[in-house]
Amino acid sequence: MTFYIARRLFWTLIVVACVIGITFIVFYLLPAGDPALRFAGKNPNQVELDLIRHRLGLDQPWYVQFGKFIKTFFTGDQYGWPGLGYTFAGGSSVLDLIAARAPRTIFLIIGAATMWLTFGVAIGIISAVKRRTLVDRGAMGFALFGISAPVFWLGLMFLYIFWRQLGWTGGTGYISPTESITGFFSHMILPWTALAMLYAAFYARMTRNNLLETLGEDYIRTARAKGLTERQVIFKHGLRASLTPIVTMFGLDIALLVGGAVITESVFNIQGLGYLAINSALTQDLPTVVGVVLVAAVAVAVANLVVDILYAFIDPRVRYA
Amino acid sequence: MTQDPRLLLDVRDLTVRFPTSDGVVQAVSGVAFTLSRGETLGIVGESGSGKSVSNLAIMGLLNRNRANISGEVEFLGRDLLTLPPNELRHIRGKDIAMVFQDPFACLHPMYRVGDQIAEAVLAHSDEGKSHARKRAVEILDHVGIPNAKSRARDYPHQYSGGMRQRAMIAMALVHNPSILIADEPTTALDVTVQAQILELIEEVKREFDIGVILVTHDLGVVAETANSVMVMYAGRIMEYGPAAEIFAQPQHPYAWGLLDSMPSIERRLTSLVPIEGSPPSLLNPPSGCPFHPRCPYRFEPCPTERPPLVAPVPEAHPDACHLPWEKKVELGRKRSVVAIGEDAA
Numbered sequence: 001m002t003f004y005i006a007r008r009l010f011w012t013l014i015v016v017a018c019v020i021g022i023t024f025i026v027f028y029l030l031p032a033g034d035p036a037l038r039f040a041g042k043n044p045n046q047v048e049l050d051l052i053r054h055r056l057g058l059d060q061p062w063y064v065q066f067g068k069f070i071k072t073f074f075t076g077d078q079y080g081w082p083g084l085g086y087t088f089a090g091g092s093s094v095l096d097l098i099a100a101r102a103p104r105t106i107f108l109i110i111g112a113a114t115m116w117l118t119f120g121v122a123i124g125i126i127s128a129v130k131r132r133t134l135v136d137r138g139a140m141g142f143a144l145f146g147i148s149a150p151v152f153w154l155g156l157m158f159l160y161i162f163w164r165q166l167g168w169t170g171g172t173g174y175i176s177p178t179e180s181i182t183g184f185f186s187h188m189i190l191p192w193t194a195l196a197m198l199y200a201a202f203y204a205r206m207t208r209n210n211l212l213e214t215l216g217e218d219y220i221r222t223a224r225a226k227g228l229t230e231r232q233v234i235f236k237h238g239l240r241a242s243l244t245p246i247v248t249m250f251g252l253d254i255a256l257l258v259g260g261a262v263i264t265e266s267v268f269n270i271q272g273l274g275y276l277a278i279n280s281a282l283t284q285d286l287p288t289v290v291g292v293v294l295v296a297a298v299a300v301a302v303a304n305l306v307v308d309i310l311y312a313f314i315d316p317r318v319r320y321a
Numbered sequence: 322m323t324q325d326p327r328l329l330l331d332v333r334d335l336t337v338r339f340p341t342s343d344g345v346v347q348a349v350s351g352v353a354f355t356l357s358r359g360e361t362l363g364i365v366g367e368s369g370s371g372k373s374v375s376n377l378a379i380m381g382l383l384n385r386n387r388a389n390i391s392g393e394v395e396f397l398g399r400d401l402l403t404l405p406p407n408e409l410r411h412i413r414g415k416d417i418a419m420v421f422q423d424p425f426a427c428l429h430p431m432y433r434v435g436d437q438i439a440e441a442v443l444a445h446s447d448e449g450k451s452h453a454r455k456r457a458v459e460i461l462d463h464v465g466i467p468n469a470k471s472r473a474r475d476y477p478h479q480y481s482g483g484m485r486q487r488a489m490i491a492m493a494l495v496h497n498p499s500i501l502i503a504d505e506p507t508t509a510l511d512v513t514v515q516a517q518i519l520e521l522i523e524e525v526k527r528e529f530d531i532g533v534i535l536v537t538h539d540l541g542v543v544a545e546t547a548n549s550v551m552v553m554y555a556g557r558i559m560e561y562g563p564a565a566e567i568f569a570q571p572q573h574p575y576a577w578g579l580l581d582s583m584p585s586i587e588r589r590l591t592s593l594v595p596i597e598g599s600p601p602s603l604l605n606p607p608s609g610c611p612f613h614p615r616c617p618y619r620f621e622p623c624p625t626e627r628p629p630l631v632a633p634v635p636e637a638h639p640d641a642c643h644l645p646w647e648k649k650v651e652l653g654r655k656r657s658v659v660a661i662g663e664d665a666a
Contacts, residue, residue, distance in 0.1 A: 218426035224382055225421075226441040226492065227414030240431050316476040317430055 005309065012301040019297040020290060021066050027286050028062035035088055035284040056088055056286075069290065084294070085287040087280070094291040097276065102295070104174050105272030108195065108264065109257045111188055115196035116203055117250060121243070123200070124207025129234060131212065139204060146201025155194040155267035162190060172269040191268040195261060199253060203246065210242035217241070244314050248307050255303030259296030329499050329532045330356040330379070335392035337371070337378050337556075344604045348374045349556045352392075353630075356500065356532040361523075363547030363564065364536045365579065367600050371556035372536045376502050378402075380419055381409040397499070415445040418493035422505035424485035428477035435461065435473025438492045445496055456495060464491040464521060483514035490521060494529070501525065502534045507542060519546055540583045544568055552576045555601050555611035558630050562638025572633065572640040572649045574616045610643065618644055618652070 036052040037044065053059045057068060069085065077083035077093075084094035127139040163171045170186035177184040214220065215238050223237040224230075262274035273292055280288035312318045337349040349371040356362050364372045377383050378390050381401060394401040396417065401409060421427045429437055438457035439450065446453075454473070462469035464487045477485055486506060493501055503522055507515035523546055526533050537543060543550055543564065550567045552560040552575060560573040571577055578596035598615040601607050607614050613623040622628075622643050630641040633649065642649065 218421060218423060219429040221382060222421065222427045222489070222492075223429070225380060225414055225419045227410050227412075227444045228440070229410065232444075237429055241429070315431055317478050 001312075005305070008305050008308070012298075012305060015301055016294065016297045017070070020069065020294055023290050023293050024062040024066040024069070024286075027284075027289070028065070034058075035286070039088070058286075065286075084291045087288050088285045089283060094287050097288060098273070098291050098295060101271060101273050101276050103176075104270050105258060105261060105265070105274065107177070107184075107188065108191055108261055108270060108272060109254055111192040112195040112199070112257075112264075113250070113254050115192055116199035119196070120200040120203025121207045121246065123204040125211060125234070125239070127204065127208040128211040128215065136208075140208070143201040143204045146197045147205075149197065151194055151198060151263045152267050154197055155191070155264060158190045158194055159268070172267075174270045174272075187268075191264050191270060194267070195257075195264045203249075206246060206249070207242065210245060211238055214238050214242040240314075244311065247310055247314060251303040251307035251310070252300070255296075255300040258299040259292055325357060327358040328355060329358060329397065330354075331393075331395040332375075332379065333393045333395070335375060335378060335394060336390070337374050337383065338389040339387060340389065341604075346603045347556055347606055348388075348603055349378065351630075352553070352556075352558055354551055354558070354561060356534060358499070358530050358532055359526065360549065361526060361533040361535055361547045363543035363550045364534060364553060365538065365540060365543055365550060366553035367538060369555075369600050369603065370553040371603075372538075372553055373504050374556075375553075376419070376504055376534060376536060380413055380417060380502065381406070382413075382419075411445065414441055414493075414498075415496040416498050417500045417502065418496070418498040419502040419504065420486070420489045420493050420506050423509045424482055424489050425477075425509065427489055428480075428485055430477055432476070433474050434477055434480065434488050435475075438473070438488065438495060441492045442495045457491075460491040460495055461488065464488070464494070464525075465517075466491070481514075482510050483517060486510060486514075486518050487521065490518070490525065494525060497529055498531060500532045500534065502536070504536045505538070506535070507539070508537070515542070522546070540579055552579070555606050556603055557611055558639075558641065559612065560638070560640040560642075561630065562640075566638050570637075570650070571653045572637060573612075573642050574618050574644070574652075575612045576640075577652060578615075610641070618648070620644075 034049070034053075036049050036056065036058060039052050041048075050059070057065055060068075072083035072085055075083060077085060082095070084098070086092060087094055087097065123139045123142070127136045130136050159171065162169045169189050170183060173187060175183035175187050211234075215234070220233060220237055223233045228237075259274055259277055261272065262278050264270070265272045265275040266278075273295060277289060277292040277296075279285075280292070332355070333353050335349055335352040339346040339348055352371070352375055354362065364375070366372050374383070378388070379394050379401060381404075383390065385406075390402055392402065396412065401412065404412070428434065432440075435454060435457045438460065439453035442448070442453035442456045443450070458469045458473045461473055466472050466484060466487055472480075472484075477488075480488060486509075490501075490506075501522070506522065507518050510518060519542060522533060522535070525531070533546075535543065535547060547564045549562065550560075550564045551558055552567070552573060554575050559575045560567065560571065567576065568580075571580060575596075578594075581594040582596055583593075596615055597617075601611060601614065607624070609622070609624045609627050610616070610619075611627075613619045616623065620643070626643070628641045628643045630639045632639045633642075633646040637646070640649070644652075
């Protein structure tokens with residue numbers, strides 16, 4: 001197992017390095033305009049531009065930039081370790097910038113994930129147990145709605161109804177929990193719900209289908225033949241087998257959101273990592289883009305690893321294979 | 322029915338219907354039989370003849386929302402069909418236990434074998450977990466699992482097919498049930514293992530003095546172990562009697578067909594004769610005798626009148642066939658020689 005994990009960690013490193021390298025290549029090859037132009041004032045002259053390019057390191061080919069990045073990453077820079085360099089705009093530390101934005105995204109993900117896992121799985125179980133009843137149809141109707149409703153629309157609707165009309169919650173923006181814990185929850189509840197809705201719908205459908213499939217298995221009949229209660233049959237024997245694929249999906253969904261909760265972050269003006277990534281991409285702030293890409297890639301790779309290890313604990317057949 | 326003190330199960334007019342969007346599936350119709358302590362009842366028939374469904378109905382394992390079950394299943398004076406689900410649950414696994422066909426699919430792949438058996442112990446007793454585990458090891462050892470103590474900690478995929486079926490039998494035996502229902506317990510196993518499992522069931526039956534219902538489509542299995550035999554076709558009993566009589570003097574053309582299509586050491590493979598056609602759809606079973614479309618001996622009452630299950634003469638066992646008794650005697654005796662279709666009436 002240790003060897004397996006070590007090997008996986010090594011490959012994780014390679015994958016992350018490749019992702020960063022590709023980011024540099026894309027940035028170098030794309031004719032997206034010259035970032036130096038942004039800093040050269042109105043009517044820039046060539047000397048000034050060259051100077052800025054040289055200062056930002058843009059006069060070098062991508063592999064040199066990439067190499068420098070790798071070097072700073074491991075040796076650290078004046079802002080500490082790992083060295084992620086400084087932003088083109090303002091020259092502040094990318095590391096500090098990410099450290100400031102990451103908690104917002106992480107809180108958003110934790111809250112939403114808790115909601116969607118709880119409600120999604122619960123709705124799925126109820127739906128499966130009460131199959132073909134009104135409850136089931138209602139739940140699956142909700143799921144269809146959740147899957148079909150786009151997050152930006154849901155978000156705006158929530159804001160309009162619960163903030164503007166009813167005044168039950170806080171509006172857009174982010175309040176740190178250290179600043180005001182009630183303000184934090186009041187401002188997070190809507191983004192959590194909007195983001196969780198889509199996933200809850202998916203998870204409900206998946207739980208329902210998996211559980212229904214599992215309940216048709218022969219070992220469920222064995223469990224009933226033993227004289228177990230229906231509760232034991234469903235929760236112990238049925239859920240154990242049907243939650244395995246959900247664990248896999250859960251890990252990856254969370255990881256993908258690290259850099260991918262852009263829409264929710266934008267609608268609710270929570271300036272998290274996804275928001276940062278989009279903005280820095282638009283302003284061609286290469287070091288910031290690379291920083292966020294790095295964090296997102298590491299998140300996905302680590303989630304993959306965790307899911308695989310977890311899987312071995314859940315399913316003994318994987319462990320011994 | 323005489324009140325035999327050894328009588329365990331008295332099934333009367335058991336009928337199971339599954340309403341579907343295509344119509345009503347008549348899975349089991351008017352099945353009646355008894356089972357006593359020390360008896361092995363073999364239920365024989367092709368796939369879809371209602372063997373398994375009958376047993377699932379007895380065990381209360383059919384979803385009552387989707388199956389209409391009628392008749393009486395009297396177990397030690399209590400009708401299992403009218404028992405509330407919770408009381409039936411207390412009988413299931415305790416007084417009546419079941420072993421299923423495919424031991425590969427019947428054990429939960431994610432729990433240790435010992436724990437699954439311990440769970441069966443705990444389902445009907447208040448004893449602690451450690452006691453249940455001990456009991457699991459004990460019973461695994463009893464059914465012939467070597468190193469039971471360490472094998473109990475294994476997962477099902479670490480067991481061979483035969484061992485899994487042994488584990489299933491162990492699980493069924495934890496509460497010393499009165500009835501063991503074995504639904505095709507050997508079908509998924511190697512031939513050598515089949516014999517071992519059948520032997521184990523026989524041993525268990527003698528040792529605990531229980532009644533065994535052995536469902537199979539393999540007449541060889543029945544010939545080896547059963548005291549009485551029930552031949553089912555299209556959800557109905559075609560012939561029901563002592564095993565010795567059924568093999569010496571089978572009375573129903575369907576039983577002849579089954580015997581003719583069974584290979585044996587005495588008969589060369591070339592002489593195997595299959596039953597023509599395939600089992601009927603239970604959505605729309607044939608009129609009259611359900612076997613008449615495939616029966617080489619059918620005559621004019623067969624397609625219209627359903628033969629009742631009665632003994633044709635007092636000394637014979639009941640069958641459901643219109644053929645005259647002399648004909649049954651003659652054809653039954655010749656059953657290993659006569660090929661179906663050669664001697665059509």
